[in-house]
Amino acid sequence: xxxxxxxxxxxxILVTFKIFALTLLFSLPLGLIICFxxxxxxxxxxxxxxxxxxxxxxxxxxxQLIVIYYGPGLVGTWASKMISSGVYSGxxxxxxxxxxxxxxxxxxxxxxxxxxxxxxxxxxxxGIESISRGQYEAGQVLGMTRxxxxxxxxxxxxxxxxxxxxxxxxITLVKDTSLARIVMVYEIIWNAQKFVKSDxxxxxxxxxxxxxxxxxxxxxxxxGYIEKKMSYFRS
Amino acid sequence: MPILEVKxxxxxxxxxxxxxxxxxxxxxxxxxxxxxxxxSGKTTLLRxxxxxxxxxxxxxxxxxxxxxxxxxxxxxxxxxxxxxxLHFGLVFQSFNLFPQYNVLKNITLAPSLLKFDTAxxxxxxxxxxxxxxxxxxxxxxxxxxxxxxxxxxxxxxxxLALNPDILCFDEPTSALDPELTGEVLKVIKGLKDKDSTMIxxxxxxxxxxxxxxxxxxxxxxxxxxxxxxxxxFDNPKNERTKAFLTTxxx
Numbered sequence: 001x002x003x004x005x006x007x008x009x010x011x012x013i014l015v016t017f018k019i020f021a022l023t024l025l026f027s028l029p030l031g032l033i034i035c036f037x038x039x040x041x042x043x044x045x046x047x048x049x050x051x052x053x054x055x056x057x058x059x060x061x062x063x064q065l066i067v068i069y070y071g072p073g074l075v076g077t078w079a080s081k082m083i084s085s086g087v088y089s090g091x092x093x094x095x096x097x098x099x100x101x102x103x104x105x106x107x108x109x110x111x112x113x114x115x116x117x118x119x120x121x122x123x124x125x126x127g128i129e130s131i132s133r134g135q136y137e138a139g140q141v142l143g144m145t146r147x148x149x150x151x152x153x154x155x156x157x158x159x160x161x162x163x164x165x166x167x168x169x170x171i172t173l174v175k176d177t178s179l180a181r182i183v184m185v186y187e188i189i190w191n192a193q194k195f196v197k198s199d200x201x202x203x204x205x206x207x208x209x210x211x212x213x214x215x216x217x218x219x220x221x222x223x224g225y226i227e228k229k230m231s232y233f234r235s
Numbered sequence: 236m237p238i239l240e241v242k243x244x245x246x247x248x249x250x251x252x253x254x255x256x257x258x259x260x261x262x263x264x265x266x267x268x269x270x271x272x273x274x275s276g277k278t279t280l281l282r283x284x285x286x287x288x289x290x291x292x293x294x295x296x297x298x299x300x301x302x303x304x305x306x307x308x309x310x311x312x313x314x315x316x317x318x319x320x321l322h323f324g325l326v327f328q329s330f331n332l333f334p335q336y337n338v339l340k341n342i343t344l345a346p347s348l349l350k351f352d353t354a355x356x357x358x359x360x361x362x363x364x365x366x367x368x369x370x371x372x373x374x375x376x377x378x379x380x381x382x383x384x385x386x387x388x389x390x391x392x393x394x395l396a397l398n399p400d401i402l403c404f405d406e407p408t409s410a411l412d413p414e415l416t417g418e419v420l421k422v423i424k425g426l427k428d429k430d431s432t433m434i435x436x437x438x439x440x441x442x443x444x445x446x447x448x449x450x451x452x453x454x455x456x457x458x459x460x461x462x463x464x465x466x467x468f469d470n471p472k473n474e475r476t477k478a479f480l481t482t483x484x485x
Contacts, residue, residue, distance in 0.1 A: 137287055141324070143345060144349075233334045233379055
């Protein structure tokens with residue numbers, strides 16, 4: 001039984017890892033784009049971004065997951081009804097009626113990427129704004145372009161400063177992946193819960209902690225390594 | 236023809252008028268010191284010349300060519316400002332070295348990004364400048380491993396690497412411990428001997444007196460007095476200059 005549970009949980013943690021890795025892959029760069037939006041000189045873009053970040057950070061990830069998974073299907077059904085009852089017609093309503101439920105895994109990815117990108121964007125902003133104006137000015141008087149200043153001078157200093165808050169957020173992500181089970185994506189907690197239903201066993205659920213701890217332990221070591229790698233300079 | 240000519244330059248921050256019409260000029264190879272109490276507009280003047288602040292009125296000309304005209308309605312493009320900045324070098328009070336790069340890379344970064352020369356020549360030149368500021372044994376070190384005086388010498392080398400026509404110093408020794416100011420001032424003095432054109436905002440009166448060809452005393456956004464070091468330091472005519480120098484000599 002123990003072996004069977006172990007293997008089952010291992011399958012689950014692979015899905016957990018997949019959600020984790022893909023979320024990071026897309027939300028790290030998306031966060032930077034959102035961050036630039038929230039620091040934009042165009043106030044319309046800036047406020048739009050800020051409101052968006054407020055909504056995403058101000059509602060539970062679980063709720064966002066449910067809205068993204070069930071929302072489009074509901075809209076599609078509603079639009080189809082409107083068309084068939086003859087209330088409205090037209091290009092927009094036709095398009096809306098074509099909306100369907102997303103693939104489960106895709107819905108999870110969408111919700112996680114957007115949610116984490118918003119959190120990351122605020123960490124990036126804090127990091128970027130903490131760099132002294134003198135660094136920008138030094139680049140300017142040396143004739144460097146804005147992009148050169150950002151990528152060659154500012155970015156590495158920002159990365160060094162945000163490693164601790166980012167590692168916090170990334171470790172939280174490992175555990176947030178367990179929310180995916182509410183739209184029936186079979187990550188590790190789901191796989192453990194199966195044994196409660198089928199065999200009346202609750203210990204597999206407790207056992208998942210071992211997997212999470214190993215996962216987060218590896219991440220902690222990794223972040224420690226990155227911090228050490230960048231300890232050669234002070235900024 | 237003066238290498239730099241500034242005419243009637245004004246600059247305000249909100250309602251505060253920081254520069255109220257500044258006129259001066261300097262010839263190639265000359266050293267100009269700007270003295271005056273804090274808040275007199277010295278640093279703002281230097282920042283306007285380097286396009287870190289954009290003045291409202293007046294003109295700035297280099298070698299007889301107007302590079303900034305407050306009367307012009309056209310907005311200067313980023314690339315134009317970048318090109319014009321290259322006439323000048325600026326050494327900051329707080330060094331502002333790039334902490335993640337070693338001494339050599341701090342100096343070669345901008346020339347290589349701007350494709351000034353081949354990588355080999357850029358490095359060769361950087362090494363000779365580093366030698367001039369006396370830091371040949373530190374090329375591999377990072378800024379955090381250097382003393383303030385050494386950091387400022389690297390900053391001077393970094394500015395020199397772009398061959399500016401005019402090198403500006405914004406209180407280059409104000410952030411240094413007294414025992415470290417000497418090494419930086421020595422480097423600046425060494426540049427004078429090589430015929431560099433320099434503008435130095437400083438509180439080091441003794442140094443200004445020794446190294447300058449021309450001295451300007453500023454107060455409240457205007458130039459109160461200008462002339463040779465002898466004229467300004469030994470025979471000041473303006474009451475404010477006299478008052479300022481007396482407090483300094485106490």
